Amino acid sequence: MTIQPPHIFNFTQESHYLEIMAGSVTELWQQREEGEFSGVDQVTIRWTAITQQQADKMILLVNGRVESYWKYQELIHDLAQQGYDVYAIDHRGQGVSGRLADDSELGHVEEFDDYVTDLETFFRTVITPKGYRQHFMLAHSMGGTIGSLFLARNPGAIDSAVLSAPMHGINIKNWMRPIASPLARVVEQLQRQPDYAPGQVPYYPKPFVDNPLCQSEVRYHWFRDLYEKMPELKIGGPSARWVWQGIAAAKQSIALATQITSPVLLLQASDDTIIDNQAHYRFCQAMQDADKPCELKVIHGARHELLFESDKYRQPVLAAAINHFRKAEIENG
Incomplete structure (x- = not known):
């Protein structure tokens, strides 16, 4: 099989x-x-799949905080066009999966590790029985943390992985870093039930102008419109517990990077x-120090949501991901 150069991939274009x-x-x-299946503590976890006849390779799509697989219809289409079956879940507490707090828009989790266990259950009970020859992973943001921990706990399960702007660290102001986790713990103790972390609020659609997510106006408005059409998808800020759980999980993903055996391509938005981009270097360095393959590719000028960015950023991101998977396809025969 010959690896196609990036410029001939036929991905979705903003112009149409x-x-x-x-x-x-x-x-x-x-x-x-x-x-659907029952995740940790019997929480309902919903999943979706796009499958094709005779496909022997699949991509496990792991989305980020506040997201849903409904948001990824364009990406799933683009990946399917390249010959992959695509599977995705909605994490507990968001999307169309079961909520964990009385406030349905609160981004909450009891234990961050539950995300990983749910993903393992999905992989073991739904994907593995299909008998695919090769398994790949594409994980974004918080999904990158979940995916990293999955890879560390399940060496050999995934042939090759791409992490898009993974949350190996959260972007916190320097003066707040030493106290962010202890403060979130204290706030949680003072709350009678799960509630928003300081400064966090329920869902509201931020205007496209100066938004921190992406520079593609048409893609941005499409997913904001989707959340208005399907209000059950709306998730606002994180709970105090999610904050300190997320900080701890991000650190753990770096600490356990040495246990990852799958070749990793880490895509960073400059x-x-x-998220904290500096944490990406620590993650890759940990893998490399353990003689494990980790390549870090910086997408200059791009914002956080690389998979929803303007074409000039998104096209090379998807091309790099597909080429990374195809390299593993060739090496593994």
Whole structure:
């Protein structure tokens, strides 16, 4: 198999975005399979899959905080066009999976490790029985933390992984870093029930202008419109407990990086203000020090949501991801 150069990949273009979303993307989405299973503490975890006849390779898509697989219809379409079956879950407490607090818009979790256990259950009970020859992972943001911990706990399960702006650290102001986790713990103790961390609020649609997520206006408005059409997808700020759990999990993902055996491509957005980009270097260095393959690729000028960015950023991101997977396909025969 010859690896295609990035410029000939046929990914969705912004110039025909709404037409494509209403056409081939919707047509494929209507063919999706959906299911559910009981995660940790019997929380309902919903999942979806787009499968094709005779595909022997699959991509496990692991989305970020406040996201849903409904948001990833365009990406799933683009990946399917490259010959992959695609599977995704909605994490506990968000998307169409079971909520964990009385306030349905609160981003809450009891134990961050529950995200990982849910993903393991999905992989073991839904994906593994399908008998795919090769398994790949594409994980974004908080999903990158979950994916990193999954890879460390399940060496050999994934042939190759791409981490998009993974949350190996949270972007916290320097003066706050030493006290952020202890403060969140104290605030949680003072709350009678799970509630927002200081400064956090329920969902509201931030205007496109100066938003920290992406520079593609058409993609940004599409997913904001989706959340208005499906208000059950709306998630606001994190709970105090999620904050200190998230900080701890990000640190753990670096500490356990030495246990990852899958080749990792880490895609970093240079203009990311959501996560701590410096943590990416510590993660990759830990893998490399253990003689494990980790490549870090910086997408200059891009913001956090690399998979929803303007074409000039998103196209090379997807091309790099597909080429990374295809390299593993060739090496593994």
